[in-house]
Amino acid sequence: MRTEQPKMIYLKDYKVPDYLIDETHLTFELFEDHTLVHAQLVMRRNPEAGEGLPALTLDGQELELLSISLNDRELSSADYQLTDSHLTLQPDSASFVIDSSVRIHPETNTALEGLYKSGSMFCTQCEAEGFRKITYYLDRPDVMSKFTTTVSAEQHHYPVLLSNGNPIASGSEEGGRHWATWEDPFKKPAYLFALVAGDLWCVEDTFTTMSQREVALRIYVEPENIDKCQHAMDSLKRSMKWDEEVYGREYDLDIFMIVAVNDFNMGAMENKGLNIFNSSCVLAKAETATDAAHQRVEAVVAHEYFHNWSGNRVTCRDWFQLSLKEGFTVFRDAEFSADMHSRTVKRIEDVAYLRTHQFAEDAGPMAHPVRPDAFMEISNFYTLTVYEKGSEVVRMIHTLVGAEGFRKGSDLYFERHDGQAVTCDDFIKAMEEANGIDLTQFKRWYSQAGTPRVVVSESYDAAANSYRLKFQQSCPPTPGQAEKLPFVIPVELGLLDAQGREMPLQLIGEDAPVGRSRVLQLTEAEQTFTFVNLPEKPLPSLLRGFSAPVKLSFPYSRDQLMFLMQHDADGFNRWEAGQQLSVQVLQDLIAQQQRGEQMVLDQRLVTALRSVLENDSLDQAMVAEMLSLPGEGYLIEISEVADVDAIHAAREFAREQLSAELFDLLWQRYQRNRELSRNSAYVAQAEHFARRSLQNIALSYLMLSGKPDVLAACLEQFEKADNMTERLTALAVLVNSPFEKEKALALESFADYFKDNPLVMDQWFSVQAASALPGALQRVEQLMQHLAFTLKNPNKVRALIGAFAGQNFVGFHAADGSGYRFLADQVITLNGLNPQIASRLLAPLTRWRKYDSARQTLMKAQLQRILDSGDLSSDVFEVVSKSLAG
Ligand code: B3K
Numbered sequence: 001m002r003t004e005q006p007k008m009i010y011l012k013d014y015k016v017p018d019y020l021i022d023e024t025h026l027t028f029e030l031f032e033d034h035t036l037v038h039a040q041l042v043m044r045r046n047p048e049a050g051e052g053l054p055a056l057t058l059d060g061q062e063l064e065l066l067s068i069s070l071n072d073r074e075l076s077s078a079d080y081q082l083t084d085s086h087l088t089l090q091p092d093s094a095s096f097v098i099d100s101s102v103r104i105h106p107e108t109n110t111a112l113e114g115l116y117k118s119g120s121m122f123c124t125q126c127e128a129e130g131f132r133k134i135t136y137y138l139d140r141p142d143v144m145s146k147f148t149t150t151v152s153a154e155q156h157h158y159p160v161l162l163s164n165g166n167p168i169a170s171g172s173e174e175g176g177r178h179w180a181t182w183e184d185p186f187k188k189p190a191y192l193f194a195l196v197a198g199d200l201w202c203v204e205d206t207f208t209t210m211s212q213r214e215v216a217l218r219i220y221v222e223p224e225n226i227d228k229c230q231h232a233m234d235s236l237k238r239s240m241k242w243d244e245e246v247y248g249r250e251y252d253l254d255i256f257m258i259v260a261v262n263d264f265n266m267g268a269m270e271n272k273g274l275n276i277f278n279s280s281c282v283l284a285k286a287e288t289a290t291d292a293a294h295q296r297v298e299a300v301v302a303h304e305y306f307h308n309w310s311g312n313r314v315t316c317r318d319w320f321q322l323s324l325k326e327g328f329t330v331f332r333d334a335e336f337s338a339d340m341h342s343r344t345v346k347r348i349e350d351v352a353y354l355r356t357h358q359f360a361e362d363a364g365p366m367a368h369p370v371r372p373d374a375f376m377e378i379s380n381f382y383t384l385t386v387y388e389k390g391s392e393v394v395r396m397i398h399t400l401v402g403a404e405g406f407r408k409g410s411d412l413y414f415e416r417h418d419g420q421a422v423t424c425d426d427f428i429k430a431m432e433e434a435n436g437i438d439l440t441q442f443k444r445w446y447s448q449a450g451t452p453r454v455v456v457s458e459s460y461d462a463a464a465n466s467y468r469l470k471f472q473q474s475c476p477p478t479p480g481q482a483e484k485l486p487f488v489i490p491v492e493l494g495l496l497d498a499q500g501r502e503m504p505l506q507l508i509g510e511d512a513p514v515g516r517s518r519v520l521q522l523t524e525a526e527q528t529f530t531f532v533n534l535p536e537k538p539l540p541s542l543l544r545g546f547s548a549p550v551k552l553s554f555p556y557s558r559d560q561l562m563f564l565m566q567h568d569a570d571g572f573n574r575w576e577a578g579q580q581l582s583v584q585v586l587q588d589l590i591a592q593q594q595r596g597e598q599m600v601l602d603q604r605l606v607t608a609l610r611s612v613l614e615n616d617s618l619d620q621a622m623v624a625e626m627l628s629l630p631g632e633g634y635l636i637e638i639s640e641v642a643d644v645d646a647i648h649a650a651r652e653f654a655r656e657q658l659s660a661e662l663f664d665l666l667w668q669r670y671q672r673n674r675e676l677s678r679n680s681a682y683v684a685q686a687e688h689f690a691r692r693s694l695q696n697i698a699l700s701y702l703m704l705s706g707k708p709d710v711l712a713a714c715l716e717q718f719e720k721a722d723n724m725t726e727r728l729t730a731l732a733v734l735v736n737s738p739f740e741k742e743k744a745l746a747l748e749s750f751a752d753y754f755k756d757n758p759l760v761m762d763q764w765f766s767v768q769a770a771s772a773l774p775g776a777l778q779r780v781e782q783l784m785q786h787l788a789f790t791l792k793n794p795n796k797v798r799a800l801i802g803a804f805a806g807q808n809f810v811g812f813h814a815a816d817g818s819g820y821r822f823l824a825d826q827v828i829t830l831n832g833l834n835p836q837i838a839s840r841l842l843a844p845l846t847r848w849r850k851y852d853s854a855r856q857t858l859m860k861a862q863l864q865r866i867l868d869s870g871d872l873s874s875d876v877f878e879v880v881s882k883s884l885a886g
């Protein structure tokens with residue numbers, strides 16, 4: 001806990017470090033009730049930092065200092081100043097060696113930052129500022145050092161001892177202990193340090209790099225999980241190959257290791273040569289992991305692997321530059337997934353996620369630019385804005401310069417900055433120089449927060465055969481940024497004729513048409529583009545592939561949207577037209593519900609989805625995406641004042657109507673696909689994902705009919721499916737159904753069968769927490785008493801409390817404020833256990849401005865209660881105080 005009010009840290013205050021650490025030699029002695037850390041730091045004055053020998057201030061938190069010496073001279077307490085976050089001493093020469101010994105307590109570390117225990121194994125998480133909880137150090141990413149690490153532990157319980165780099169020596173000690181030394185030849189910042197000790201088994205493989213070097217690949221897990229590693233291993237090999245082919249990046253050590261741990265604050269961590277993963281992002285096999293989980297494992301394995309270049313070889317100068325590595329690496333992993341499976345489906349999923357969650361963040365009290373300029377607690381800035389919007393920004397550069405130009409830029413960036421800690425500006429500069437372009441205005445995407453709006457209007461001149469599109473861009477104010485300057489917005493578009501064919505695109509002043517789909521660049525607040533040689537009035541297909549992270553509006557009629565759904569050559573925009581049609585129809589229903597009228601569904605939505613279902617030539621995953629109505633979270637995000645009850649009622653009403661009207665088509669598709677599932681083995685590939693996703697969405701519609709045949713089919717799928725995708729969907733559908741007896745039995749048998757598999761139990765908790773049926777809070781409170789639940793495990797917290805507050809809108813926003821009070825209670829408890837998780841869990845309360853005034857009052861009261869609850873971590877303090885400000 002902090003002892004003083006946390007301070008704001010500003011990008012503008014950045015200074016190069018006064019001292020550098022050339023070598024770092026660490027020794028860890030692990031014991032059950034404490035750990036000793038000896039650090040030898042070979043240091044020198046930074047020649048870039050000026051004259052003289054200023055005092056040296058090392059970071060250190062929660063360390064018990066046992067001894068410290070400077071150039072072999074043991075220092076006494078009069079020789080240094082010690083606070084609860086720093087140790088300051090005076091060097092007497094430009095080069096010197098510091099030796100320190102500290103005692104730490106991984107066995108009681110529930111924050112899961114620094115060195116801690118997950119079950120019976122020791123592991124680390126150092127990004128962003130966790131290394132200072134291990135030893136006194138210059139814990140900042142622009143201090144890069146060569147590390148050697150020796151780990152010693154009792155041999156029987158900790159047969160496996162790992163750290164970064166290559167193993168160079170090992171041996172036994174008396175008293176049943178042993179040790180191993182690892183050396184990492186690459187300089188790295190301390191946030192990439194890792195250590196693991198435990199009783200682990202591993203799956204091994206090899207990869208031959210493009211220059212024919214053989215790399216040993218190992219995935220370490222607890223023995224009971226050894227059968228769930230193959231998918232991650234295959235994903236790793238595909239990632240290594242893809243990065244060679246698409247970016248020319250080769251792996252650089254002789255060994256690459258992944259370790260799966262159960263207790264982990266995020267998805268995974270890219271420590272050099274020793275990635276540490278949340279087990280949810282490694283373990284996958286058909287019987288226990290869904291298709292979504294398989295795809296997540298593949299994406300996260302790829303993401304962490306890709307960091308070896310975009311993050312490790314070239315790292316961040318300071319934490320304001322976080323998106324330099326994260327935005328770029330998310331873009332890289334998204335392209336990898338698009339190449340492995342369906343590009344259009346991947347884009348639809350990512351955009352739906354961005355628009356629901358990142359747009360909400362951009363409109364809330366924590367809104368910040370992709371490169372923030374101030375923070376209190378850096379852990380709060382591992383956000384959707386830094387990651388997902390950051391990736392969109394990189395994608396726009398890719399769109400502007402093309403694939404080849406982008407590769408030239410990335411080659412220059414990696415070559416120029418290998419071994420350095422750099423900034424977003426350096427990345428942009430490489431892209432500019434490699435392509436001979438000027439991205440000065442484009443860089444506003446890094447400095448201005450908020451989601452730009454683009455309003456488009458049209459006019460057709462039949463006499464002149466010309467068509468004008470007017471674009472007006474604006475960006476709402478965000479905390480600390482009242483006024484915004486225009487962005488560079490790439491808008492990819494096509495123009496369709498009455499038959500749905502793409503027309504040749506010729507702008508006024510051009511000699512000839514340039515293709516049938518092209519990218520316009522908006523740079524002004526208002527801009528007009530005139531297309532010529534168009535013998536009929538076209539229908540525009542705008543922002544194809546979601547070419548910029550903006551809210552674009554064009555006054556489409558519902559008939560025009562139906563036309564685009566059928567004819568647009570851009571698959572993403574076919575889906576988008578369906579979403580816009582659904583939104584219009586749902587907004588009608590919401591208004592009817594609010595006026596207390598009988599709801600009436602616009603039949604055009606039924607017609608549109610019927611033709612999608614009737615079209616056997618469409619990719620089944622696309623059919624499933626088209627059938628998925630916009631989620632409640634998205635409908636809340638686009639509301640002025642969100643009425644969660646009306647939104648839920650309207651969406652459920654639409655689903656019931658669609659279920660009734662499309663029953664036969666859904667039932668045929670369901671039965672056909674279930675039959676295929678029954679007769680074939682599980683495969684984690686796009687075509688199979690597609691088949692199961694259509695089957696499962698069909699089932700969720702069909703169950704709304706309440707027909708006995710459907711219930712029987714659902715129970716058959718639940719009991720007989722050979723994979724978790726089908727079984728879990730059947731369970732979720734039952735949980736949301738009125739069939740109380742079947743529901744209770746299914747929940748019980750599922751929990752009984754999977755009680756020893758924590759990741760499956762997470763799914764079991766989530767399905768119940770997310771169910772909007774009455775009594776949600778009571779169910780969640782009861783489930784917190786379940787043997788498999790613990791507040792100490794982040795996955796459990798996310799699965800139960802996070803799913804309730806983040807997905808169960810009617811439950812969480814109960815008018816009596818009980819959901820808010822419950823969440824505040826959990827945040828207050830977690831603040832003392834795990835500040836990072838507490839702070840993340842808070843997000844739904846921070847969105848209070850979206851709701852009616854009664855709910856606003858209740859939500860703010862709970863934020864205030866958290867603020868008043870006493871000893872707040874900087875993580876929780878920053879989010880709560882910013883949410884209540886202004
Ligand atoms: N770089 C880590 C995130 C660390 C978060 C620390 N609070 C995982 C990733 O983005 O790959």
Ligand code: ZN
Binds near residue numbers: 303325
């Ligand atoms: Zn990352």
